[in-house]
Amino acid sequence: MNDPKEFRKFAHQFVDWMADYLENIESYPVKSQVKPGEIFSKIPDFAPEKGESMESIFQDFQRIILPGITHWQSPGFHAYFPGNSSYPSLLAEMLTATLGAQCMKWVTSPAATELEEKVMNWLKELIGIPAGWDGVIQDTASTATLTAILCAREKYSNFSINEKGFVGENKYRIYCSTETHSSIEKAVRIAGYGKNSLVKIKTDSNYALDPLALEATIRNDINIGLEPVCVVATLGTTGSTAIDPLDKIASICEKNNIWLHVDAAYAGTALFLPEYKWMINGINKADSFVFNPHKWLFTNFDCSAYFVKDKELLIRTFEILPEYLKTSTGKKVNDYCDWGIQLGRRFRALKLWFVLRNFGVEGIQNKLRFHISLSKEFRNFIDNDKEFELITEPSVNVVCFHFIPPEISDIEKINLINETLLEEINKSGEVFLSHTKLNGVYTIRMVIGQTNVERKHIVNAWELIKKSSLLLKF
Ligand SMILES: *Cc1c(COP(=O)(O)O)cnc(C)c1O
Numbered sequence: 518m519n520d521p522k523e524f525r526k527f528a529h530q531f532v533d534w535m536a537d538y539l540e541n542i543e544s545y546p547v548k549s550q551v552k553p554g555e556i557f558s559k560i561p562d563f564a565p566e567k568g569e570s571m572e573s574i575f576q577d578f579q580r581i582i583l584p585g586i587t588h589w590q591s592p593g594f595h596a597y598f599p600g601n602s603s604y605p606s607l608l609a610e611m612l613t614a615t616l617g618a619q620c621m622k623w624v625t626s627p628a629a630t631e632l633e634e635k636v637m638n639w640l641k642e643l644i645g646i647p648a649g650w651d652g653v654i655q656d657t658a659s660t661a662t663l664t665a666i667l668c669a670r671e672k673y674s675n676f677s678i679n680e681k682g683f684v685g686e687n688k689y690r691i692y693c694s695t696e697t698h699s700s701i702e703k704a705v706r707i708a709g710y711g712k713n714s715l716v717k718i719k720t721d722s723n724y725a726l727d728p729l730a731l732e733a734t735i736r737n738d739i740n741i742g743l744e745p746v747c748v749v750a751t752l753g754t755t756g757s758t759a760i761d762p763l764d765k766i767a768s769i770c771e772k773n774n775i776w777l778h779v780d781a782a783y784a785g786t787a788l789f790l791p792e793y794k795w796m797i798n799g800i801n802k803a804d805s806f807v808f809n810p811h812k813w814l815f816t817n818f819d820c821s822a823y824f825v826k827d828k829e830l831l832i833r834t835f836e837i838l839p840e841y842l843k844t845s846t847g848k849k850v851n852d853y854c855d856w857g858i859q860l861g862r863r864f865r866a867l868k869l870w871f872v873l874r875n876f877g878v879e880g881i882q883n884k885l886r887f888h889i890s891l892s893k894e895f896r897n898f899i900d901n902d903k904e905f906e907l908i909t910e911p912s913v914n915v916v917c918f919h920f921i922p923p924e925i926s927d928i929e930k931i932n933l934i935n936e937t938l939l940e941e942i943n944k945s946g947e948v949f950l951s952h953t954k955l956n957g958v959y960t961i962r963m964v965i966g967q968t969n970v971e972r973k974h975i976v977n978a979w980e981l982i983k984k985s986s987l988l989l990k991f
Contacts, residue, residue, distance in 0.1 A: 518571055527571050535607070539590065546946025547593040549585050556585040587949065592970040595978065596951035598755070598783045601968045603815035605875035609868035610817050620862045622842065623850035630851050633866035639873060640822050644788035645797045646806060651828040653856040654820060654865045658782035659700035661807035661823035662749065664831070664857050666691065666704045668805065669747040669776035671834045679834065683709055690738050692716045693749040694726035696756055698780060701749050723909055724759035724955060726750065732769050739773070747776040750803075752796050753784025756953040756960070757908070758915045760784065764799030777803040782821075786813040787889075787913050789881055813888075813966045814881070816872050820865045823857070831856055884968070888914045891975050892965045898979045904986065908960045916963040917955065920986050932959035934991050941985040948978045 518524060559581045589600045620629035637652025646652070655661040670678050673689065689710055693701050695717045705715045716738070718731045735745050748770050750761040763779065770777040779800065785808020787793040800806065806824045810816040825831050836855040844852070854860045876884070892914035899905045899918045908917040919935045939952055939961055953960050961982075965975060 523571070527575070531575075542588055542591045543593065545583075545586075545588050545591065547588050547591045548596070548943050548946065548949040549587045550944075550946065551585045556581060590968070591949075592967050592974045593948040593978070594967050595964045596949045596962075598812045598964060599966045599968075600811060600818045601813060601815055601966065602817045603872060603876070603968050605871040606815060606817045606868045609871035613864045613867050616864065618864050620864045621854040621860050622844060622852040623846055624844050626864065627850070629862075629864045629866060630853060632870055633853065634851055636866050636869045636873065637822065637824070640810075640869075641824060643878060644785060644808070645794050645800065646824045647801050647826070650806075650824045650826050651831075652822060652824045653831075653851075653853055654862075654869070655807070655823045655857055656819045656859070656863075657700075657811075657821050658698075658780060658807045658809050659703065660858055661805075661821050662700050662778060662780060663704040663707055664823065664835075665749075665776070665778035665805040665807075665825075666701075666708045666710075666747060668825070668831055668834050669778070670708055670710070672776060672830055673744065673746045676833065678709070687711060687714060688742065688744045689746045690714055690716055690743050691747045691749070692718055692731060692735065692745065694718050694720050694724075694751065694754070694761060696720050696724045696726075696754040696759055697749060697751055698755050698782070701780070720759065723912075724754060724757050726761040726766065728762055728765040728769060731766065735769065735773055735775070745773060745775050747778060749778045749780055752779060752781035753787075753913060755783070756955055757917045757962075758784055758912045759909070760796050760912050763797065763803070767799035767802035771802045776805070779803050779806040781806065781808040783809065783812045784913050785809070785822075787885065789814075789878065790885055793913070810869055810872070813885070814872065815876065815884070815968050816868050820869060828856070888966050888970065891970065891972060892916055892963075894972070895963055895965060895975050895979065902983070908955050908958060914965045916965070917953070917960045918963070919958060919960055920989075922989070922991055925991065928957065930991075932957075934989060935959045935961060938982075938986055938989060941988070942982055945981055945985070947981055948974075950978075 588594065590602055618626040618629060620626045623630040633654055637654065641650060641652055655664065687710060691705055691710060691714055693715065702712060702715055706712050716734060718734060719727050721727050738745055748766060750763050750766045752760050752763065767777055788797055804826050807821060809821045811818040811820045832855050835857060853862055892911055896907065896911050896916050899907050899916060904921055904923065905918055906921050908919060919931065920938050921931060922934050925931055936959055939950060943949055951962055953962060963978065
């Protein structure tokens with residue numbers, strides 16, 4: 518297709534399809550029901566020699582691809598953490614795709630850079646990041662955390678590892694809780710510290726990092742000649758959204774001159790609400806912070822907001838200037854390719870701008886509060902049923918529970934029954950929930966943060982869960 522008329526025709530048709538899809542999304546099974554290899558086997562082994570018509574490509578999209586899609590925008594999606602979206606975000610993504618701008622440097626699209634700086638300042642103020650910090654959009658929290666862990670490495674090695682690599686025995690240690698996201702270990706491996714440098718600290722009964730254990734471990738490590746360089750605190754762990762006690766952790770880091778990175782990938786969005794601002798107490802003593810608007814802030818994947826106290830250190834860690842990237846604007850402007858790992862960058866600020874403006878702060882707060890109130894109601898469904906049990910009190914909008922079959926007390930059996938229960942629930946196609954293990958207990962997680970979830974969806978989900986439990990044979 519190389520004809521603007523054709524493009525216009527299909528673009529209109531696709532927009533109609535998009536609106537229909539979103540309107541009727543509940544008619545699709547939330548979790549894709551295909552078997553491994555099913556989609557692969559339906560796609561030809563070789564690319565076509567001659568161009569094919571858009572009609573036939575689009576038909577195949579509907580016939581082959583759609584059945585293999587898990588519908589993240591369905592209000593029945595309660596798995597993992599949401600990757601939620603919204604109309605304003607989608608509209609911005611259409612424009613972003615149309616501009617097709619690669620926004621690595623200021624000069625490659627000044628508006629992208631300057632809008633990014635502005636919306637990150639908005640976010641900074643909204644969620645309570647100190648005014649002197651700077652923000653930059655990353656693709657994911659995994660990348661942002663890797664960025665932080667690399668900055669810590671360069672800070673404490675006085676930038677020598679960027680020059681020479683690790684020399685001699687590595688004495689650096691990085692700390693996080695046993696409930697921390699797997700991306701921290703991945704980052705530690707990629708950054709060259711080695712997995713054995715990562716020290717996992719035990720948690721309290723709410724699955725939050727135990728600061729006394731952290732302090733004792735750090736003290737002990739220093740005594741035996743190791744060098745603590747970084748602590749990762751989590752606001753909203755992936756398993757149960759436990760909130761690590763940031764203020765206490767921050768004091769320990771400040772006292773021992775350790776980089777503190779805060780991973781608030783999911784729950785950071787709750788900082789839009791004054792009643793959750795307590796979570797971020799101590800941030801002024803931290804060094805870096807990440808949260809994902811692409812999870813619970815109605816902004817299409819991917820969009821991860823990374824904030825740092827010392828942008829010069831960040832830039833010094835990543836800046837690299839081959840001749841073909843030299844510009845005359847120098848330090849007057851931000852060249853965000855020097856603020857992280859990737860050179861090429863999408864124009865992600867646009868969708869964030871659309872979302873923040875179209876919802877307004879109040880609109881966002883109302884939605885978040887509504888999700889949290891639904892979670893409280895769902896928590897009570899569980900708590901009021903003798904055959905179900907909360908595994909931990911929800912801190913935000915994730916309810917962790919399991920089914921306790923009558924007259925069975927062996928935890929391995931109970932775990933197995935819950936695994937079967939979850940499979941049954943998801944097979945219905947009406948909802949999609951996922952699980953974790955907390956303290957050895959198979960835990961079903963009900964996340965209530967999809968953009969368009971309503972009360973009826975959680976009432977239906979609860980009925981379905983209850984019904985499925987009654988049909989179990991054991
Ligand atoms: C989701 C999540 C991550 C990873 O986020 P990506 O953006 O997918 O890399 C990291 N940490 C926590 C606590 C998370 O919930």
